[in-house]
Amino acid sequence: MQQHTIQKPQSLSGIGVHSGKPATLTVRPAAPGEGVTFVRKDQGGAVIPAHALRVSTTMLGTNMTNDAGVSVATVEHFLAACAGLGVDNIVAELDGPELPILDGSSKPFVELLEQAGIAEQQAPRRALKVLKTVEVRDGVKFARLSPGRGFVMRVLIDFPSKVIGRQTIAFEMKPGAFARDVAWARTFGFKKDAEAMYAQGKALGASMENAIVIEDDAILNEGGLQADDEFVRHKLLDVIGDLALAGGPIEGLYEGEQPGHALNNRLLRELFADAAAFAWEAG
Numbered sequence: 001m002q003q004h005t006i007q008k009p010q011s012l013s014g015i016g017v018h019s020g021k022p023a024t025l026t027v028r029p030a031a032p033g034e035g036v037t038f039v040r041k042d043q044g045g046a047v048i049p050a051h052a053l054r055v056s057t058t059m060l061g062t063n064m065t066n067d068a069g070v071s072v073a074t075v076e077h078f079l080a081a082c083a084g085l086g087v088d089n090i091v092a093e094l095d096g097p098e099l100p101i102l103d104g105s106s107k108p109f110v111e112l113l114e115q116a117g118i119a120e121q122q123a124p125r126r127a128l129k130v131l132k133t134v135e136v137r138d139g140v141k142f143a144r145l146s147p148g149r150g151f152v153m154r155v156l157i158d159f160p161s162k163v164i165g166r167q168t169i170a171f172e173m174k175p176g177a178f179a180r181d182v183a184w185a186r187t188f189g190f191k192k193d194a195e196a197m198y199a200q201g202k203a204l205g206a207s208m209e210n211a212i213v214i215e216d217d218a219i220l221n222e223g224g225l226q227a228d229d230e231f232v233r234h235k236l237l238d239v240i241g242d243l244a245l246a247g248g249p250i251e252g253l254y255e256g257e258q259p260g261h262a263l264n265n266r267l268l269r270e271l272f273a274d275a276a277a278f279a280w281e282a283g
């Protein structure tokens with residue numbers, strides 16, 4: 001399997017979920033081996049390479065900071081689209097501190113990449129092969145990577161609301177599968193949590209335009225859900241985005257019960273901390 005980039009630059013704009021302010025994202029082709037890099041045009045072109053060890057905070061999303069202290073926020077839905085479409089090398093230029101939240105899913109990013117066109121490169125892709133089981137826990141929540149063929153993920157969520165409840169999904173990363181089964185699943189949250197965050201000056205851009213909003217046992221969005229299990233599909237989308245920070249496709253089995261951005265990042269750090277737990281191989 002060869003590495004891939006995009007054919008030509010392409011842009012989209014939208015508000016950030018944290019700031020509520022508009023930002024434009026422009027994607028550009030990148031050379032083999034360069035991976036995904038974010039460029040803050042409003043910060044003198046500061047570069048923030050997408051990697052698990054650059055994750056600085058995981059409040060409301062996955063945020064990264066470079067050595068000079070320049071950050072980029074809410075990278076996971078964009079990274080999931082790149083990983084889901086097999087885009088290894090890409091530059092993501094931004095004129096603000098966070099990626100647009102758009103409709104709260106990865107679908108607009110998938111469309112952006114498809115409009116830019118996927119291009120094969122003259123370099124073999126490497127995969128991160130899991131050699132030993134690593135696991136991280138936070139109470140009843142856990143995330144685990146273990147050896148296995150292909151990249152298979154199993155995710156479980158359990159929320160004390162009748163509209164969500166207990167949902168599970170099993171997914172294998174194969175060409176076309178992400179766009180078909182995962183990309184469109186929107187983020188979700190409870191109205192009371194959004195109100196509490198808003199009062200603290202957080203999540204200023206959050207609305208029913210970019211999230212499924214739940215109040216007790218009811219969904220407030222007029223159009224309802226796109227699928228009964230849209231919630232666990234979005235959790236899977238977040239896992240795919242967070243694990244894209246490994247720096248290449250994973251060869252192994254991921255299992256997560258009520259995982260979040262913090263747990264997923266701890267999992268990759270745990271993996272990278274043990275040189276015997278992984279190997280980079282032709283993917």
Ligand SMILES: [Zn+2]
Binds near residue numbers: 076077187234237238
């Ligand atoms: Zn998400």
